[in-house]
Amino acid sequence: MEEITQNWKKLSLTEEEGRNLDLTKNKRASRFVLAAIFFMRHTVNIEAVARTFCPLWRTRREFEVNDAGNNIVLFDFELEADVEKVLLGEPWSYDRHLVVLERYDGSTLNFETAQSLGESIGVFMNPRDPSEMRGCNFMKVRVAVDISKPLCRGRRVTWDQDSDGWIAFKYERLSNLCYWCGLMSHDDKDCLIGIQSTIAPFRGSVIWGMA
Structure with a gap:
């Protein structure tokens, strides 16, 4: 996939790729995310993690727990105060294994954003479990595209009034x-x-x- 990206960088943007996609409506500014790395050999159990940390952290509001793969877990909080409380309580451990926490900008990496990006190039296919879409620094989606047209390399996007960017697409199992x-x-x-x-x-x- 890296070879595809490098080769396609030589080409100019198509009309579809160059058309700005407004993602401001998908930005969840009220959420705050911590990325946690679990230093353990076996795969971490997300449900067990949630059961363990809920009573320990005693947050004022609820938080979501999502698997980002490679024993990285994303904790999505509603209140920044809960994030500060968790960070002040460091270091944390799970089953006697070290857990390292770091702030993570997850406000733009959510289901709504991934769906908007998918719909911009084809027909978005809803997953059975939305948590399977989330990666550490990416979102994974399934989209039915028109194969008579060139594959879209990415999209220019607008995060807010003062912030534009580029989101690169990577494809799996291409022929x-x-x-x-x-x-x-x-x-x-x-x-x-x-x-x-x-x-x-x-x-x-x-x-x-x-x-």
Whole structure:
């Protein structure tokens, strides 16, 4: 997937990629997130983690617990005061294993944002368990796309009035893909755009040599 990203960076943005997607309505400014790394060999059990820390932290409001993979857990709080209380109580441990907490900007990485991004390129497919979509620094979605069009490399987005950015897309389990035009109907060896771009410089060098 990194190879695809590097090759596609050479191309200019398509009209779809360059069109700003407004995500301000999806921003949950009232939520505060802590990322926790559990230093243990076996996979952490999210339900057991929630049962353990709820009575220990005694937060004023509820918080969500989401699995980010690789024994990283995201705690999504409603109140910043609860976050401060948890951090002041460090260090924390779980089943005698060290747990390291760090502030994490999860306000823009949520289900609503992922759904908006998915719908901007195709038909968003709702997962059975929304928590499966969340990663440490990414959101994972399933989208039915029109394969007669180039795959979208990402989208320009607007987080708020003073903040624009770019969200890169990565794809899993792709078959043939053309790095020149982004279509899945052929690979780069059979792409007319690629052939023309390599022939043009060659012809120029021949003419220069004959002169």
